[in-house]
Amino acid sequence: MLIKKEDIPKVSNMDMNIIHEVEVELVNKLYDALKENNIEEAEKLFEEFLREVEDHFSEEEEMMIESGYWARAMHKAEHDTMREKLNNLYENWKNNKNPQEVINFLETEYAPWLNLHISRWDSETAMHIGDSI
Ligand SMILES: [Fe+2]
Numbered sequence: 001m002l003i004k005k006e007d008i009p010k011v012s013n014m015d016m017n018i019i020h021e022v023e024v025e026l027v028n029k030l031y032d033a034l035k036e037n038n039i040e041e042a043e044k045l046f047e048e049f050l051r052e053v054e055d056h057f058s059e060e061e062e063m064m065i066e067s068g069y070w071a072r073a074m075h076k077a078e079h080d081t082m083r084e085k086l087n088n089l090y091e092n093w094k095n096n097k098n099p100q101e102v103i104n105f106l107e108t109e110y111a112p113w114l115n116l117h118i119s120r121w122d123s124e125t126a127m128h129i130g131d132s133i
Pocket residue numbers: 016020056060118122
């Protein structure tokens with residue numbers, strides 16, 4: 001397991017909390033498959049994970065546009081940086097199928113990033129949009 005569910009910071013919008021939980025469940029499955037060196041399973045879960053991340057980010061970006069959140073460009077820029085890193089990681093994975101490289105990224109970049117990002121950006125965005133959307 002990469003991230004414990006109870007360690008995900010909670011924000012004041014339930015939809016966002018649910019999205020985060022679903023993503024963490026999936027990344028944990030991916031992480032376990034990589035640890036077990038199950039390449040076929042990891043391949044499938046990696047693609048699912050990328051789709052989930054895209055849903056997560058684009059849903060938040062839509063909510064920010066609908067609610068006219070003033071700092072949406074900065075919040076989106078954070079998503080874009082992670083999008084690019086994950087795309088590069090996936091490109092490398094397709095070429096070398098090296099589980100350790102993905103494990104390292106998830107441990108040292110993705111997991112700490114997610115925690116900080118939710119604490120900093122998602123929580124403030126959630127306070128702005130409230131629980132109504
Ligand atoms: Fe988020």
